Amino acid sequence: MQSIASEPVAMQPIEERLELVRFKVDKTPHIRVNTAACQGCDLTPCVYVCPAGLFEILGGEMHFSYEHCLECGTCYVACERKAIEWDYPRGGWGVSFRAS
Amino acid sequence: MHAQQQFDVIVVGAGPAGSSAALRLARAGLRVALIERGEYPGAKNVSGAVFYAPGLLAELLPSFWEDAPFERYITRRVLTFLGKDAALSLDFRTRHFATPPYNGVTLLRPKFDRWLASKAVEAGALLITSTVVDDLLYEGERVIGVQCRREAGALYAPVVIAADGANSFLAKKAGLQREFSPEEMSLGVKEVLRLSARTIEERFNLTGDEGMASEYVGEATGPVKGGAFLYTNRETLSLGIIVQIASLARQRVKPYELLDRFKQHPSVAPLVRDGVTLEYSAHMIPEGGWQLVPRLVRSGLLVAGDAAALVFATGIFLEGMNFAVASGLAAAETVLEAHQKGDFSATGLAGYQKRLEQSFVLQDLRRFRLTPAFVNNERLQNLYPELFCEAAEQVFRSEGKPRKKLGPTILTTLRRKVSLWTLLRDGWQAGRALFF
Amino acid sequence: MRFAVCLKQAPDSSSVYVDPISGEVDTERFVQTLNAADACALEAALRLKEQLGGSVFALTLGPDESEEALRVALAMGADTVERIWHPSAVNWGPMTIAAALAARLRADSALPDLIFCGEQSSDWASGTVGPALAVYLGLPQITGVIGLKAGQEAGRPVLQVTRRLERGYRERLLAEPPLLLTVHETLNEPRYPSLPAHLAALQARIAVCDPLSLPGFAAVQEAEETTVVEVRTPRPRPHRIPIPDSQLSPFERIGEIITGGTARRQARLVEGSPEELARELVRFLKERGFV
Numbered sequence: 122m123q124s125i126a127s128e129p130v131a132m133q134p135i136e137e138r139l140e141l142v143r144f145k146v147d148k149t150p151h152i153r154v155n156t157a158a159c160q161g162c163d164l165t166p167c168v169y170v171c172p173a174g175l176f177e178i179l180g181g182e183m184h185f186s187y188e189h190c191l192e193c194g195t196c197y198v199a200c201e202r203k204a205i206e207w208d209y210p211r212g213g214w215g216v217s218f219r220a221s
Numbered sequence: 222m223h224a225q226q227q228f229d230v231i232v233v234g235a236g237p238a239g240s241s242a243a244l245r246l247a248r249a250g251l252r253v254a255l256i257e258r259g260e261y262p263g264a265k266n267v268s269g270a271v272f273y274a275p276g277l278l279a280e281l282l283p284s285f286w287e288d289a290p291f292e293r294y295i296t297r298r299v300l301t302f303l304g305k306d307a308a309l310s311l312d313f314r315t316r317h318f319a320t321p322p323y324n325g326v327t328l329l330r331p332k333f334d335r336w337l338a339s340k341a342v343e344a345g346a347l348l349i350t351s352t353v354v355d356d357l358l359y360e361g362e363r364v365i366g367v368q369c370r371r372e373a374g375a376l377y378a379p380v381v382i383a384a385d386g387a388n389s390f391l392a393k394k395a396g397l398q399r400e401f402s403p404e405e406m407s408l409g410v411k412e413v414l415r416l417s418a419r420t421i422e423e424r425f426n427l428t429g430d431e432g433m434a435s436e437y438v439g440e441a442t443g444p445v446k447g448g449a450f451l452y453t454n455r456e457t458l459s460l461g462i463i464v465q466i467a468s469l470a471r472q473r474v475k476p477y478e479l480l481d482r483f484k485q486h487p488s489v490a491p492l493v494r495d496g497v498t499l500e501y502s503a504h505m506i507p508e509g510g511w512q513l514v515p516r517l518v519r520s521g522l523l524v525a526g527d528a529a530a531l532v533f534a535t536g537i538f539l540e541g542m543n544f545a546v547a548s549g550l551a552a553a554e555t556v557l558e559a560h561q562k563g564d565f566s567a568t569g570l571a572g573y574q575k576r577l578e579q580s581f582v583l584q585d586l587r588r589f590r591l592t593p594a595f596v597n598n599e600r601l602q603n604l605y606p607e608l609f610c611e612a613a614e615q616v617f618r619s620e621g622k623p624r625k626k627l628g629p630t631i632l633t634t635l636r637r638k639v640s641l642w643t644l645l646r647d648g649w650q651a652g653r654a655l656f657f
Numbered sequence: 658m659r660f661a662v663c664l665k666q667a668p669d670s671s672s673v674y675v676d677p678i679s680g681e682v683d684t685e686r687f688v689q690t691l692n693a694a695d696a697c698a699l700e701a702a703l704r705l706k707e708q709l710g711g712s713v714f715a716l717t718l719g720p721d722e723s724e725e726a727l728r729v730a731l732a733m734g735a736d737t738v739e740r741i742w743h744p745s746a747v748n749w750g751p752m753t754i755a756a757a758l759a760a761r762l763r764a765d766s767a768l769p770d771l772i773f774c775g776e777q778s779s780d781w782a783s784g785t786v787g788p789a790l791a792v793y794l795g796l797p798q799i800t801g802v803i804g805l806k807a808g809q810e811a812g813r814p815v816l817q818v819t820r821r822l823e824r825g826y827r828e829r830l831l832a833e834p835p836l837l838l839t840v841h842e843t844l845n846e847p848r849y850p851s852l853p854a855h856l857a858a859l860q861a862r863i864a865v866c867d868p869l870s871l872p873g874f875a876a877v878q879e880a881e882e883t884t885v886v887e888v889r890t891p892r893p894r895p896h897r898i899p900i901p902d903s904q905l906s907p908f909e910r911i912g913e914i915i916t917g918g919t920a921r922r923q924a925r926l927v928e929g930s931p932e933e934l935a936r937e938l939v940r941f942l943k944e945r946g947f948v
Contacts, residue, residue: 123386124499129889130482130485131481131485131504132478132481133477133481135475135477136466138477138501139411139501139943140497140499140674141499141500141501141674142500142501143669143671143672143686143688144515144671145671146307146907148281148846148906148908149906150590150646150904150906153904154903154904155901156904159294164470164561166403166466166469166470168227168476169288169469169470169472169474169593170403170408170466170469170470172408172410172476172477172503173475173503175316175643175914178224179900183899184903185902185903186903191502191503191504192506193387193503193505194387194388194506195406195408195466195505196502198401198402198403198466198505199403199467199469199470209258209353209388209390210353211353211849212258212259212350212351212353212369212370213258213259213260213350213351213352214770215265216264216265216528217259217260217261217264217265217331217671217672217688218263218264218265218266218267218330218498218500218502219331219459219685219686219688220329220331220498220500220685221266221267221268221270221329221331221411221413221459221491221502221685225853225856225857226852226853226856238706260688261692308939347856347859347860348859349855349856351855352852352855369852370853371849371850371855372850372851373852373853374851374852375852376852455837461893499686500686501685553944
């Protein structure tokens with residue numbers, strides 16, 4: 122019988138998933154990254170651990186967005202350089218789960 | 222100071238820990254402020270979610286099960302070792318778990334947390350939503366209130382219960398909790414899939430409101446340390462993975478890609494087929510166990526629930542909400558005692574630690590303190606599940622050739638990948654962690 | 658001056674999910690909040706009150722849950738609030754709702770000097786209630802307000818209003834109360850209430866008024882004013898854009914995206930003989946990789 126697991130897995134783009142989530146986006150970011158500290162970081166744990174895929178290295182530079190943050194806090198725990206300043210968004214703003 | 226900003230107790234966070242504390246305290250006639258940063262309780266909260274030992278609520282809410290927004294009660298528990306192409310399960314079901322107050326129930330946090338908070342409000346607590354608590358207020362060493370992120374945001378009370386969740390910012394600011402390391406924290410990501418109640422009952426062999434809680438180790442999270450879960454709700458499935466943050470970063474895999482892999486595993490795919498994703502969510506889980514539990518009390522402050530890392534994650538037990546409720550209630554009892562004595566110092570609140578030590582909360586965490594390290598054992602995570610599946614395959618394989626007895630069949634399979642010595646050592650460790 | 662603001666509790670637009678295949682709207686996932694344009698209407702009224710003095714009366718027509726909208730209004734600074742409701746109102750269309758609001762406002766000894774409404778609600782967005790209310794009350798109206806300033810002329814307040822028209826056109830008007838304004842949700846940024854105000858609002862008792870008991874109110878015979886043919890999410894074409902700076906706010910980022918990103922457009926004027934120009938042009942095209 123043919124093995125199914127060895128077949129390529131269809132990955133759903135994270136953006137499609139985030140579309141299902143409700144965000145009330147504040148004007149001021151609740152995540153701040155000291156991108157200077159990211160220079161030369163080749164581990165970039167934030168890029169991999171963020172469940173919303175908010176961190177990306179583009180052209181050798183750290184880019185991030187805070188709008189679709191699920192507010193778990195994983196990024197600042199994972200960052201070894203402590204470059205991520207993370208706080209909760211203003212009360213009533215940010216993500217609101219409805220079906221979880 | 223406005224009288225309006227003075228309370229008998231402030232509870233930060235309207236999750237299971239905070240709301241049960243607020244409910245208990247409001248029932249006792251105290252002026253309770255219950256502060257929640259979400260638009261509604263549960264807006265920021267994610268669990269698997271199975272609430273074990275819901276009977277903890279019975280003391281405050283007799284026959285709560287008639288009214289609580291529970292999805293299904295768990296009568297079926299499954300633990301699966303997942304290989305690449307195979308799966309080996311321990312499948313347990315009993316009718317003894319089918320009577321109220323039930324052994325465990327599935328629920329959806331935005332609904333459940335709102336319900337529990339509404340009980341606290343009915344009892345007289347003031348629920349203050351959409352409000353972040355930024356810091357504690359001190360008078361000398363004593364905590365005397367909280368600073369909310371709003372204009373004129375100070376609120377005062379002789380005692381504060383910090384039930385502010387996994388990130389535990391208040392306990393850290395109060396010097397009770399240290400910074401987390403990525404080894405002791407896990408990330409859970411989850412999807413809720415819609416299926417008809419009928420399909421769920423047929424697919425998972427359930428009747429009426431019966432439910433299943435199923436957990437997976439091994440290939441469920443690829444090379445990353447962690448596990449996966451699949452729980453049945455009324456008309457949805459909750460499916461997700463829980464992974465150690467350090468391991469995720471080291472393996473350089475994205476959590477939602479692991480989720481995709483898990484969903485498409487040959488032994489999972491048929492269970493979730495045609496499920497329409499309703500929501501995607503994520504949350505951090507303090508899975509460090511005993512090591513991670515902070516100092517629980519200082520003058521004018523108690524820490525409860527996830528904020529105190531009171532999560533029981535030991536592979537076969539994945540519990541948090543019951544620990545939250547129990548710690549919330551213990552904190553409430555302690556606060557009542559302190560109000561009677563008028564002593565809110567660390568010694569006056571020391572009863573909290575004692576109460577938790579006498580209950581399952583700290584006893585379970587201490588007794589199973591070796592388990593987190595054992596569960597994160599490289600071989601248990603990445604080798605044994607596959608090996609167990611191979612051994613099972615050897616046992617069940619029929620090729621028209623003479624068979625060996627089961628012992629040699631299994632042992633040869635296992636010893637192809639691990640030495641007998643390692644096997645014995647891991648067996649001993651498993652025993653120490655879980656069995657004796 | 659007396660201000661009245663008509664509010665509605667409506668599903669927040671970010672909580673509305675339309676299934677891309679079936680086109681079905683999942684109402685279970687709605688998060689009900691104070692309608693965004695209505696919050697701006699309230700903010701506008703509060704700012705004018707601060708400038709000119711007076712009081713703000715916020716009212717809504719809706720079931721128990723709509724109390725939340727009024728609590729937000731109280732927290733932001735409304736002086737009085739009232740909820741109008743009767744179970745039969747579940748089936749009312751915008752014309753009847755406007756008639757009920759008009760009856761309630763007429764029940765006071767005098768009409769307010771200024772009435773604010775959101776231009777439209779985030780759910781059905783008919784944009785009808787405000788204009789219909791103006792008609793019922795016999796007031797002049799300005800719709801789609803995106804700019805508002807108050808001044809004095811001969812001791813009387815005069816409003817300078819900017820109004821949004823189609824295709825990006827704007828209309829500037831001077832107006833004197835009494836008047837009804839419907840406000841667009843870009844007019845201002847509603848304030849974030851202070852904690853004492855938030856607490857007071859959470860504990861306030863909210864008065865309820867039965868519209869059927871109001872003098873002069875009768876349900877309006879409404880034509881079927883809207884027929885829903887299809888509901889679906891718009892699908893914009895994909896468009897490649899430069900990556901904006903992450904440290905900026907969304908507003909600034911959108912600005913960057915619209916203006917073409919950090920690399921500004923450049924124009925260079927070359928002068929010389931036709932041969933020189935041709936050579937320069939070829940050199941430029943090669944340099945930029947076009948040839």
